[in-house]
Amino acid sequence: MDISEKLKILSGAAKYDVSCSSSGSNRKGSFGDSSVSGICHSWSEDGRCISLLKILFTNSCMYDCAYCHNRVSNDVPRASFSVEEVVNLTINFYKRNYIEGLFLSSGIIGSPNHTMELLYLVVKKLRIEYGFGGYIHLKAIPGADIGLIKSAAKYADRMSVNIELPSEASLKLLAPQKKKEDILAPLTSLGEEYSLNLEEKSRFKKDSFIPAGQSTQMIVGASPESDYQILNLSENMYKKMHLKRVYYSAYIPINEDKRLPEHVNPPLLREHRLYQADWLLRFYGFSVSEILNDSSPFLEKEYDPKVSWALRNLDFFPIDINRSDYEMLLRVPGIGIRSALKIVQYRRQFPLNFENLKKMGVALKRAKYFITCSGKLMGSIPAQTELMRLLSEKKHKQLQLF
DSSP states (O other), rough: OOHHHHHHHHHHHHHGGOOOOOOOOOOSBBBBOOTTTTOOOEEEETTEEEEEEEEESSSOOOOOOOTTOOOSSSSSOBBOHHHHHHHHHHHHHHHHTTTTTEEEEEOOOOOOHHHHHHHHHHIIIIIIIIIIISSEEEETTTTTTHHHHHHHHOOOEEOOOOOSSSSHHHHHHOOOOOOHHHHHHHHHHHHHHHHHHHHHHHHSSSSSTTTOOOEEEEESSSOOOHHHHHHHHHHHHHHHHHHHHHEEEOOOOOSOOEEEEEEEEHHHHHHHHHHHHHHHHHHHHHOOOOEEEOSSSOOSSSHHHHHHHHTTTTTGGGTTTTTOOHHHHHSTTOOOOHHHHHHHHHHTTTTOOOOHHHTTOHHHHHHTEEEBBBBBBTTTTTEEEEEEEHTTOOOOOHHHTO
């Protein structure tokens, strides 16, 4: 099989992994640099678009996970790269200005250790022999030796281990060859090493360990867990494993298996709502318990989680833009992080009005129901008691305002 056919198969097989994101890199090399600019497109933390060659080392796999396109029982075209082929593809694509880095994952062949060693050889060869300074996102293989995973991490900018399913029960049902401990062990170990490296880097001049951190992916809709369970797991991983990001992937029914649900369409709206809630956890100071609970375990379809929280907590509103603290400003629908920072900055110089807020980028279509400017509501907005009455009626046309 020629290299172009392999590339077609193994880039196609990699599309089901959505945990591909970059936070940029300042790694130095004799050529290749993603520090100032960043054949999938990923987004850096500061908004830059970075192009990555996204491939599997092989789509052959010894596992038979019910939800996976590459499972051993599926009759699909199989291919495998050699270490040299991946290295040459990366270098040649970079020199042609097609990419700025590499996203490399793999099916499990032989054993987890054997597979991880192949990935390790690729990144080591790129960094040491060729001086490649571009971005590398590498998958850690669950079940592989932790020392081997950490050795590979020295050459990567980001590493990820896909947790896939939100509970041990679902893992046993849909991916019985995988073990919860094998997945959590590298996540925990890499998180501890990352945290230790940050402390040492603040005191000594030391190279960063996976400078872009680690991430993971969960499949949404292949198993019966609620949004509350999924977000609780995400919150715990953010706190204990120093994850940069959890990716949520709407289940795509690509296999026929009695263990899987029968979805007509992937739950894309649910995936979208989980991302919105995840954003609140990471950047807006919310906890899962404020967004969901045992009696309301699923996110609402009609409104985003921030609006839902505000409608459940109307006694906090309206808030005065010129008096409320930064943390409370972040909880107003229509006010984002940048807008909240601008509000805090500019109100030190002069009282803000609604026209000022509009120029700052505040989405007044939503925010106007929850704020005042120096005690004044915007235009003909009804009094708060009237707004609460309208909302309590739960009529679609009235709630469409939000």
